[in-house]
Amino acid sequence: MIFETTVVDTVVIGAGQAGVAMSEHLTHLGIPHLVLEKKRIAEAWRSGRWDSLVANGPAWHDRFPNMEFPGISADGFVPKEQVADYFEAYAAKFNAPIYTGVEVKHVERNVGRPGFIIETNEGVIEARHVVAATGPFQRPVIPAIAGEIENLHQMHSAEYKNPQQLGTGAVLIVGAGSSGVQIADELQRAGKEVYLSVGAHDRPPRSYRQRDFCWWLGVLGLWDAAASQPGKEHVTIAVSGARGGHTVDFRALAYQGVKLVGLTKAVTDGKIIFQPDLAENIARGDENYLSLLDAADAYIARNGLDLPEEPQARQFLADPDCATHPLLQLDIKEAGITTIIWATGYSLDYSWLNVAAFDENNKPKHQRGISSEQGVYFLGLPWLSRRGSTFIWGVWHDAKYIADHIATQRKYSEYGKK
Numbered sequence: 001m002i003f004e005t006t007v008v009d010t011v012v013i014g015a016g017q018a019g020v021a022m023s024e025h026l027t028h029l030g031i032p033h034l035v036l037e038k039k040r041i042a043e044a045w046r047s048g049r050w051d052s053l054v055a056n057g058p059a060w061h062d063r064f065p066n067m068e069f070p071g072i073s074a075d076g077f078v079p080k081e082q083v084a085d086y087f088e089a090y091a092a093k094f095n096a097p098i099y100t101g102v103e104v105k106h107v108e109r110n111v112g113r114p115g116f117i118i119e120t121n122e123g124v125i126e127a128r129h130v131v132a133a134t135g136p137f138q139r140p141v142i143p144a145i146a147g148e149i150e151n152l153h154q155m156h157s158a159e160y161k162n163p164q165q166l167g168t169g170a171v172l173i174v175g176a177g178s179s180g181v182q183i184a185d186e187l188q189r190a191g192k193e194v195y196l197s198v199g200a201h202d203r204p205p206r207s208y209r210q211r212d213f214c215w216w217l218g219v220l221g222l223w224d225a226a227a228s229q230p231g232k233e234h235v236t237i238a239v240s241g242a243r244g245g246h247t248v249d250f251r252a253l254a255y256q257g258v259k260l261v262g263l264t265k266a267v268t269d270g271k272i273i274f275q276p277d278l279a280e281n282i283a284r285g286d287e288n289y290l291s292l293l294d295a296a297d298a299y300i301a302r303n304g305l306d307l308p309e310e311p312q313a314r315q316f317l318a319d320p321d322c323a324t325h326p327l328l329q330l331d332i333k334e335a336g337i338t339t340i341i342w343a344t345g346y347s348l349d350y351s352w353l354n355v356a357a358f359d360e361n362n363k364p365k366h367q368r369g370i371s372s373e374q375g376v377y378f379l380g381l382p383w384l385s386r387r388g389s390t391f392i393w394g395v396w397h398d399a400k401y402i403a404d405h406i407a408t409q410r411k412y413s414e415y416g417k418k
Contacts, residue, residue: 001122001123002099002102002122002123003120003122003123003124003125004123004124005123005124005125005126006034006123006124006125006126007125007126007127008032008033008034008125008126008127009031009032009033009127009128009129009406009410010026010031010032010033010034010127010128010129010130010131010406011033011034011035011036011116011118011125011127011129011130011131012026012033012034012035012036012131012133013035013036013104013107013118013130013131013132013133013134014035014036014037014132014133014134014135014380015035015036015037015040015041015042015087015091015096015098015100015133016041016042016043016044016045016087016133016134016135016380017042017087017135017380017392017395017396018133018134018135018379018380018395018398018399019035019037019098019131019133019379020035020041020042020087020090020091020096020098021064021379021395021396021398021399021400022035022131022133022379022399022402022403023035023091023094023096023097023098024064024090024094024096024396024399025399025400025402025403025404026403026406027094027095027096028094028403029403029404029406029407031403031406031407031410033097034097034099034125034127035096035097035098035099035133036099036102036103036104036118036120036125037098037099037100037101037102038100038101038102038103038104039100039101040084040100041084041087041088041091041098041100042083042084042087042088043084044135044137045080045081045083045084045087046080046081046084048137048158049080049158050157050160050161050162050182050183050186051161051162052079052162052182052186052242053079053080053182054077054078054079054080054241054242055077055078055080055083055241055392056077056178056239056240056241057077057212057214057241057391057392058074058075058076058077058212058214058241058245059072059073059074059075059076059077059078060074060075061212061214061215061218061391061393062078062214062391062392062393063086063392063393064090064392064393064396065393065396067086067089067090067093069082069086075212076244077241077242077244077245099122101122102120102121102122103120103121104118104119104120104352105119105120105121105352106118106119106352106354107119107130107352107353107354107355108354108355109355109373109375110126114128114375114413115127115128115129115375116128116130116355116375116376118130128375128410128413129375129376129377129406129409130353130375130376130377131377131378131379131402132350132353132364132376132377132378132379133379133380134349134350134380135380135381136346136348136380136381136382136390137158137346138346138347138348138349139346139347139348139349140156140157140158140159140342140345140346141156141342141344141345141346141347142154142156142342142344143174143264143342143344145264145266145267146340146342148267148268149267149272149332149340152332152337152338152339152340153166153167153338153339153340154339154340154341154342155339155340155341155342156341156342156343156344157175157179157180157183157341157342157343157344158346160183160341162186163186163187163190163191163192166187166192166338166339167338167339168338169193169336169337169338169339170192170193170194170195170335170336170337170338170339171187171192171193171194171195171337171338171339171340171341172194172195172196172197172272172330172337172339172340172341173187173194173195173196173197173340173341173343174197174264174340174341174342174343174344175197175199175236175342175343175344175345176196176197176198176199176201176236176238176250176343177201177236177237177238177343177345178236178237178238178239178240179343180196180197180236180341180343181196181238181240181248181253182240182242183341183343184196184253184258185240185242185253185256185258186242188253188256188257188258193257193259193336194257194258194259195258195259195260195261195330195335195337196253196258196259196260196261197261197262197263197264197274198250198260198261198262198263198278198281198282199236199262199263199277199281200236200263200281200284201236201237201238201281201284201285201288202236202237202238202285202288203237203238203239203247203248203250203285203286203288203289204217204237204239204247204288204289204292205247205289205292205293205313206239206240206245206246206247206248207245207247208292208293208296208310208313209296209300209307209308209309209310209313210307210308211296211307212245213239213292216292216295216296216299217387217388219299220295220296220299222387223386223387223388223391223394224386224387224388225386225387226385226386236345238250238285247289249317250282250285251282251316251317251318251319251320251323252317254320254321254322254323255317255320259322259327260278260282260320260322260323261274261278261322261326261327261330262274262275262276262277262278262281262326262328263275263277263281270331270332270333271329271330271331271332272329272330272332273328273329274326274327274328274329274330276326276328278322278323278326279319279323279324279326282319282323286316290314293313293314348362348363348364348381350362350364353376355371355373355376356372356373357371357372357373357376357378364378364381366378366384368384368385368398368401368402369381369384369385369398369401369402370402370405375409377402377405377406379395379398379399379402380395380398384398385397385398385401
């Protein structure tokens with residue numbers, strides 16, 4: 001056992017980007033703490049994604065403020081292994097007190113005295129503050145209709161690694177956010193017959209008028225949006241850093257050979273039923289794309305910037321046949337489909353956290369990561385404080401806010417003590 005019964009001010013659970021950022025700020029403030037990680041530092045980057053994954057933001061933007069990615073051009077997109085190496089090196093810079101191989105089993109509030117009991121596979125820890133930094137990618141979500149499909153290889157995108165992993169036959173990918181789009185593109189380029197089920201999505205330009213979309217969201221103030229737009233809480237974002245970065249274009253994917261279908265609706269008698277909404281979903285993605293171009297043009301004009309015009313960015317390919325004559329059902333055997341990849345996102349799992357910090361739907365109740373249970377904090381969640389919260393740099397700033405709050409609470413606790 002590493003911990004007999006250890007007492008420390010703060011315990012951070014998870015050593016991904018959120019946990020490392022949290023540890024840096026706590027260290028800077030002189031707050032005694034431990035970071036517990038059940039696997040390795042930044043494990044999700046190493047084993048929780050496909051082999052060819054790169055960061056979706058350019059290296060100049062998608063990093064912590066105090067360290068650049070070594071050996072990567074500022075406008076490059078960092079491969080996932082190098083992202084994980086980056087966090088390991090970053091943690092080493094300030095000797096982060098990270099304990100790997102430590103799984104948290106249970107957390108609950110002490111009775112009659114401050115703080116919490118944290119039970120782990122390596123012993124018990126007592127702490128005044130607990131930061132849940134396990135992030136949003138905790139439990140892969142596969143829709144219930146998957147259970148109605150028999151004799152077929154099914155996996156979540158979290159399990160997909162590379163084209164060689166799959167056997168012969170066609171592939172259906174359900175979900176057209178960043179993961180689904182990139183996996184579909186990779187499999188089609190590897191010679192697979194690919195069907196891609198496209199739901200509602202946002203589709204920002206990878207770059208426009210010589211600036212990456214991350215830059216545009218910054219100067220337009222969109223990273224600081226405090227909440228998602230009504231009705232868009234579950235809308236995915238189709239953007240890619242693959243092959244040097246490019247704008248996702250569903251029409252181009254179709255002409256490339258990917259067979260697009262609408263939102264997956266049901267399974268019956270060996271057939272998959274799709275919503276007749278493919279053209280509508282693509283059109284709404286176009287609206288999102290064009291709205292950013294309009295905002296960028298207005299910003300350039302208002303500020304007198306010398307950035308070259310890009311009229312070709314507004315030119316779309318003709319709608320492919322799969323959009324004008326949508327496929328509404330697909331016979332699995334006749335189509336030769338042998339694999340379904342569910343790129344359908346993740347859900348949160350705080351079953352180990354037995355505190356009064358959740359609503360009736362078991363979602364965290366918090367304000368900028370400060371939960372309704374005093375002494376408990378959440379970090380690394382989408383829209384924790386703003387739109388930028390899920391990006392690496394956004395997590396760093398959210399962690400600073402939480403660390404400052406912990407420091408303030410410590411001062412209150414010490415008041416009047418000799």
